[in-house]
Amino acid sequence: MENTGKNIMPQLEVIYGDTTLGIKGTAGGKKFHYIFSYEAGGPVSLNVDGREWLYRAPRPVFWRAVTDNDRGCGFPLRSGMWAAADMFLRCVKTDVAVDGKEIPFPCAPANNIYSAGERAETVRVTYSCRTVTVPETDVTVAYETDALGNIRVEAYYAGKKGLPELPVFGMRFLMPTCAERFLYEGLSGETYPDRKAGGVHGVHEVEGLPVTPHLVPQDCGMHMDSDWVEVWRSTGLDNSRKEPEAKALRFEMDKLAFSCLPYTALELEQATHQEELPAPRRTVLCIYGAVRGVGGINSWGADVEDAYHVDGEKDIRFSFRICGPSGDAE
Numbered sequence: 001m002e003n004t005g006k007n008i009m010p011q012l013e014v015i016y017g018d019t020t021l022g023i024k025g026t027a028g029g030k031k032f033h034y035i036f037s038y039e040a041g042g043p044v045s046l047n048v049d050g051r052e053w054l055y056r057a058p059r060p061v062f063w064r065a066v067t068d069n070d071r072g073c074g075f076p077l078r079s080g081m082w083a084a085a086d087m088f089l090r091c092v093k094t095d096v097a098v099d100g101k102e103i104p105f106p107c108a109p110a111n112n113i114y115s116a117g118e119r120a121e122t123v124r125v126t127y128s129c130r131t132v133t134v135p136e137t138d139v140t141v142a143y144e145t146d147a148l149g150n151i152r153v154e155a156y157y158a159g160k161k162g163l164p165e166l167p168v169f170g171m172r173f174l175m176p177t178c179a180e181r182f183l184y185e186g187l188s189g190e191t192y193p194d195r196k197a198g199g200v201h202g203v204h205e206v207e208g209l210p211v212t213p214h215l216v217p218q219d220c221g222m223h224m225d226s227d228w229v230e231v232w233r234s235t236g237l238d239n240s241r242k243e244p245e246a247k248a249l250r251f252e253m254d255k256l257a258f259s260c261l262p263y264t265a266l267e268l269e270q271a272t273h274q275e276e277l278p279a280p281r282r283t284v285l286c287i288y289g290a291v292r293g294v295g296g297i298n299s300w301g302a303d304v305e306d307a308y309h310v311d312g313e314k315d316i317r318f319s320f321r322i323c324g325p326s327g328d329a330e
Contacts, residue, residue: 012025012119086265137159165312256287
């Protein structure tokens, strides 16, 4: 029977570089090009139709800016090593699987066996990392890209006896410029595991990247039980490229938490007053598989109730999807 080509599944173009792995394709009438770095421990470029969505490689996140109640109950003194883990994390191994089959690590010179026309339906890059905590533990992050440009991200934290409780465990995406707005489906307003009874489920739009004006900057902007979030940007670092309109990158999750701010946790941590915060320049999207509560039962000094702690001795696993061109909503 003659094959008309109508039912042929699209395929990824795979480029085996010396220190990176490139993935290219077309979906939804748009082109995408992703670059996974072996040295940086994650992807260093997510380019969709000419627009770049990464400023740095995504990283596992263990720390949130200390809240008033955290200070009052002494939490950072018990768990401060996670701030160091948030800054310093070493990648100890990278594995690559193509169409479900693991291949020999394709860095130079092993990559020379591949041609310029390699194709695949799925590519999975897995980064195995180790924390600087005492005792140290392992964190694994896997990115599996399908032929439509969608990326499934799986993050795993290996709990270990002797580690203090965690503030959070999630993934941080640093984008090149500030977002104009973000849309999400989940609970309205700012919510935390122990502060979400007043949230109303629905689709909500937030203009800009608002930071809650606490007297002392601290963690803020958390959104619990979320199904998806879209980050909308119309600017890029290339001033010669005129962006005609804002476009979105969509993250789909199953009742996870996220925050979308212009600062990292450590930038908030270093400011003792609002005016000490730097000028907003980036979008910092964090997706969390575990979040500590904020407490505040008495005058911001009592510890968080037991149900809202994050046990550092227990495993944590979560996943979400970055929607490629086929998943863009415009």
